[in-house]
Every structure is written in C-alpha cells, then in structure tokens.
Amino acid sequence: MSDAQTVHTTTTALFQYEPPKAARSAARILVKPNLGYPVGPPVTVSMGVLRVVLQGLRRVNPTAEILIVEGVCSAVSLTDIASRSGLNNLLDEGMQLLDADQLPLRDYPNLSPQPVRFQSMTAPALLSEVDCCISVGAFKRTILKDQPLISASLKNLYGLFPRAKYKARSANSRGQLHRPSVPLVLQDVYFSIGHLFHGAVVDGDRKFLSRDWKPDKGEAVPLGQVFWGDDMVSVDRRACKVGNEAMPSYLNEIERLRALQLGSKTL
Numbered sequence: 001m002s003d004a005q006t007v008h009t010t011t012t013a014l015f016q017y018e019p020p021k022a023a024r025s026a027a028r029i030l031v032k033p034n035l036g037y038p039v040g041p042p043v044t045v046s047m048g049v050l051r052v053v054l055q056g057l058r059r060v061n062p063t064a065e066i067l068i069v070e071g072v073c074s075a076v077s078l079t080d081i082a083s084r085s086g087l088n089n090l091l092d093e094g095m096q097l098l099d100a101d102q103l104p105l106r107d108y109p110n111l112s113p114q115p116v117r118f119q120s121m122t123a124p125a126l127l128s129e130v131d132c133c134i135s136v137g138a139f140k141r142t143i144l145k146d147q148p149l150i151s152a153s154l155k156n157l158y159g160l161f162p163r164a165k166y167k168a169r170s171a172n173s174r175g176q177l178h179r180p181s182v183p184l185v186l187q188d189v190y191f192s193i194g195h196l197f198h199g200a201v202v203d204g205d206r207k208f209l210s211r212d213w214k215p216d217k218g219e220a221v222p223l224g225q226v227f228w229g230d231d232m233v234s235v236d237r238r239a240c241k242v243g244n245e246a247m248p249s250y251l252n253e254i255e256r257l258r259a260l261q262l263g264s265k266t267l
Contacts, residue, residue, distance in 0.1 A: 007229040007238040012205040015049065015226040017056030019134070020199040026131035028065045029057060033136040034156045034203075036073035037216045038081050042208040045138050047086050049203040049226055053136055054090055064094065069124065071100030071159040074172050074216075100124055100160050112191035113260045116184045121192035123160045134199040135232055139223070139239050140208040149182055150248045152236040153200035157189055183250040190233070190254050200232035202239045233258075 008018070023029055031053065033045045040046075057066060068087070072078050078099045082088050091097065103124040110119055127133060137156035142149050149155075161174055168175020177185050204225040210218035227239045233254055240247055 006231055006234045007227060009225055009227050009238060009242060012049070012224050012226055015052050017053045017201065017228060019056050019060050020132065020230045022132040022198040023057055023064070023134070024060045026061060026064050028067065028130040029061070029132045029134065030126060030130040031057070031066060031068050031134050031136060032156060032160060033068060033070060034138045034151075034159070035070045035078070035081055035085060035087065036159045038074060038076040038084060039216045040085065041203065042138055042140065042206040042220050043216045043218075044085070045136050045203045046205060047090060049201065049205065050087070050136055051090050053134070053201055054095065057134075058092070066095040067098055067126065067130065068095060069098045069100050069103070069126065069160065071161070071163065072172075073159065073174075098126075101162055101164070105162060108192045108196075110188050110192045111195065111261070112187060112257055114257060115191070116188050117180065118185075118188045118192065121188060122162060122165050123193050127160070127193055127196050132199070133197040134201065135197050136201045137203070137236075138208060139202050139204045139206075139243060140210070141245060142210040142213055142218075144178070144182055144213050147183075148246065150236070150240060150245055152202045152239050153197075153232040154186060154190060154194055154236055154250075155182070157194060157197075160193065183248065183253075186250040187253055187257065191257070194232060197232055199228065199230055200235040201226065201228040202235055204239055204243060207243050207245075 035044050105122050106125040107120040135153040135156050137153040140151040166174040166176040204223045206220040207223050229235045
C-alpha cells in the first residue's frame with residue numbers, strides 16, 4: 001500500500017480517531033502515550049489528542065480493558081505526571097494507568113534480517129498478552145551527536161524498556177539504548193517490539209525543536225496536524241513529510257529490512 005492509502009492526516013481541531021481493526025474485537029488494548037516527562041505538550045502528548053484516541057477506542061469497543069502504559073524518563077513518577085497533566089480525568093472505569101518499570105518482563109526476539117546490536121530486547125510481557133497495541137507519540141526533533149533525531153511513534157517505544165536493565169550513567173534514562181546510536185538501535189526496537197503495534201498516532205499540533213540533545217527544552221513550532229494509521233513507520237514518514245523534516249535514516253533502513261524480510265519468506 002502507498003503512504004497515502006495507509007496514513008490519515010487532519011487538522012487537530014477535526015481529529016476523529018478511527019482505531020485499527022484489531023481494536024474492534026480486542027478484549028485488552030494497550031495504549032503507549034509519550035508522557036515520560038513532567039512537561040506539557042509538545043514535549044509530551046497533549047491531553048486533547050489522547051482524549052480523542054481513547055474516545056475512538058471506546059466508540060468501537062465499549063467493553064475492552066484499556067491499559068495506558070508508560071515508563072518515565074525523569075525522577076518524577078508516572079503517578080505525579082498523570083496527576084499534573086490531567087490524564088486521570090480521561091480514564092473511565094475500564095481504563096488503567098500502568099508504570100512500565102513495574103510490570104513483569106519478557107525477552108522479545110529481534111526478527112530483523114540484520115540485527116544491529118540486540119539479538120533480543122526486554123520489555124513488558126503485557127505487549128504479548130493484549131489483543132491490540134497503539135503508540136501515541138509527540139513529534140520532536142533533538143540533536144544527538146551533531147545529527148538531528150526525529151522522535152514520533154516509534155521512538156516513543158523507548159519508554160517501554162526497563163530502566164534497571166538499559167540504564168547507563170543516569171538511572172532515570174535508558175542510556176544503553178543510545179549505543180552505538182539511537183537511529184541504529186531503533187531498527188532493533190522495531191523488529192523486537194515495534195512490529196507488535198497495530199496502530200500509531202503522532203500529535204503534530206506543535207512540533208518540538210530542541211537546540212541540543214535535551215528532549216524537554218526547546219521551542220514549539222505550530223503545525224496543527226495529527227497523523228495516524230496502522231503502520232508506525234508510514235505514520236512517522238508522513239509526519240516528517242508534512243512537518244518539513246528530513247526523512248530519518250532509521251525509517252528508510254527499516255523499510256529496506258522489511259522488504260528483505262518479506263522476500264526471504266516468499267522464497
């Protein structure tokens with residue numbers, strides 16, 4: 001399918017979320033929003049966009065258990081971030097907020113034809129126990145090793161990895177996932193857990209631009225758009241095109257590896 005067929009773009013004011021097919025019959029749905037910092041949008045996802053996503057899920061599936069899962073990137077707890085952001089006001093009786101760092105874990109094999117660093121990656125076992133997974137990312141550009149790094153629905157998955165295992169110098173971050181570089185490790189992330197996601201949403205109401213590596217300090221550039229679809233790679237590509245950002249190398253490489261993977265299965 002082409003990018004135009006699989007990705008939806010609309011103004012923030014008109015955003016109405018149409019969930020992936022898997023969400024309609026799911027008994028349990030996992031939603032991973034970018035809420036890892038005690039800072040409002042566009043550093044994190046806006047409650048307006050997240051509200052529309054949750055409402056869309058409830059519209060097509062009134063009885064599903066919806067689990068909002070996030071792992072923070074700061075010393076502030078997820079409970080405090082949820083309270084400050086107003087997230088708790090969005091939850092109905094069938095929705096639950098869970099800290100990824102406190103969940104049972106399992107190893108997920110890296111299905112890439114050409115793994116970069118990790119043969120498997122450790123993440124919450126819950127990812128394999130629910131019927132539908134959706135990433136809701138913010139749209140951000142930071143500078144890492146003098147190169148721009150785009151964060152959208154795929155980079156959002158970093159918050160699912162346990163800090164106890166992937167920390168480096170700081171116990172609040174996942175420094176091991178920055179070696180040898182984030183664009184390279186994101187390939188392993190996709191083929192370990194990214195492929196388990198049935199849908200992706202990128203909040204592009206405002207694009208966040210950092211002057212350096214810090215993902216919580218910078219400027220906001222108005223875009224007024226929301227992007228969503230079933231394939232997170234395609235969604236992130238559309239966000240970059242509309243947001244006038246250079247296409248990240250990791251998205252191109254993942255597409256190449258997916259084609260290689262598909263070719264090997266048809267032989």
